[in-house]
Amino acid sequence: MTGASAPIEIAQLRKVFRQTTSGQSITAIDQLSLRIEPGELIAIVGKTGCGKSTLFDLLIGLEHPTAGSITIGGKTPYDDFNAFRGKIATIFQQDRLFPWRSALDNVKLPLELIGIAEDTQHERAMTWLKRLGLEKFANAYPRELSGGMRQRVAIARAFAVQPEILLADESFSALDEVTANELRKTFVELAREFKSTAILITHQLEEAMAVGDRIVVFGKSAALLADVRMSDWDRADYPLLREAIQNTLQANAPDARLMR
């Protein structure tokens, strides 16, 4: 795996939804500009409804922006949708496994979609299941697995395509704390090992601080409240940082000390 090669450039991004029932417009993202370097592990944190998940959909390419752009190596994930086949992988809050496929076949799914040879599919899927401690459950159906095991299969499915960009949307928040911590650790290890650009979207500040090399804090309509590189802070000062981020979130106002 070569890892990510191009930065993600978000420029003046705006996304407005029109409600079908009332006809009212809702600005989910307003004038967001952000640059994410290749191989960076970034955690985006914000309150529910701040536009995090809209950004996630735009990054996947399932939504088009109302204005502005997202470019990765000169291409946009929504207009050049197929150019990103096998380059972007996702881990969602729920595992979203196909219930009719075994764990192994679920991991094989993206490999089938990108046209990897059958033998390689099997070999690579098994490798990832072993890596996540699930080799004995390769033939088990999702209903036979616990929530933590299913989420591990989802992680294996995402990494199996060896993506340049890995997107995780509240991927560990539905799990118990012990399992969530374990999977966060695995996620970080794998993202670092394979040099993927990893973006974790979460509403939990603790999770963001545990995972991200960089923490971006969104206010209403994805207004940038804070952009912190964790390496700029001493571990001893983390409680101060946590408090400062909580305050900026509470006030929904940017804090100059928290802008890198």
Add this chain to the structure above:
Amino acid sequence: MPPDEARTATPFEEPRRSLMISSLPRETIISIVLFAAVWQVMSYLAPSLGIPAFAIPGLGRIAQSLTKITPLDVAVTLGRVLLSLVVSFVIGLLVAVLMYLSDGVEKYLRPMVRILMAVPVVSWILFAVLWFKGVEFRIVFVLVVVCAPVFTVDALDNMREVSRDLKQMIRSFRPTPLQFFHKLMLPAITPGIITSWKITLSLAIRVVTIAELVGAVTGIGHQLSVAQELFSVADVFAWTLVLVVLLFLLEALLVRLETHILRWRA
């Protein structure tokens, strides 16, 4: 990393339908035996009640009729039903896919499908007789025009109900449209399709008999027509019994197939 515990089986699980069908419950056997006994008694009593003897033939007479069942007619009816169901399924599914893909197509076709479903079977038979010469084509036409809309409506409803989350997940991996249908939509709607087959199978068995009554020179419907002309209630009873058994056998086969295909659901 040690995997956590796999989910244990639910203690109370629904009894498997295949077992219920392959081993008849005692109550079913008792009710069939009771019905046969009442029938036999009625057969003895019919003349004294002023009912003509041929109207309620004894079990012995019916058994005699059963021995005269011609397998060729059974095979012909079965062939017509299966061929028509396959054609109906292919057409029904294709139309459902088109309606799913395009709102415009859906808006135009939905009223047509509803109208087709509202037309009585007898009307279709009359149309078929007036429009077409070939007997076989008439029968297949009637069956297809009755069954295909059922497949369309069921497949479309099932496609609409496929989880938005699963659609979003597979789309994030950028499948081709064919892969989207093949990897997600088809497996996701399979349980609904099997239910649809169960409904249309029973419908087709009933409709084929009526269609065969008009003009066909083979098949169970034709034999029923002959039995009616001969005033042979025993023959009508025997052929009806064959139809019912045929339907049960086909349903049992479908249930076995369902158990195998949907083993992931258990």
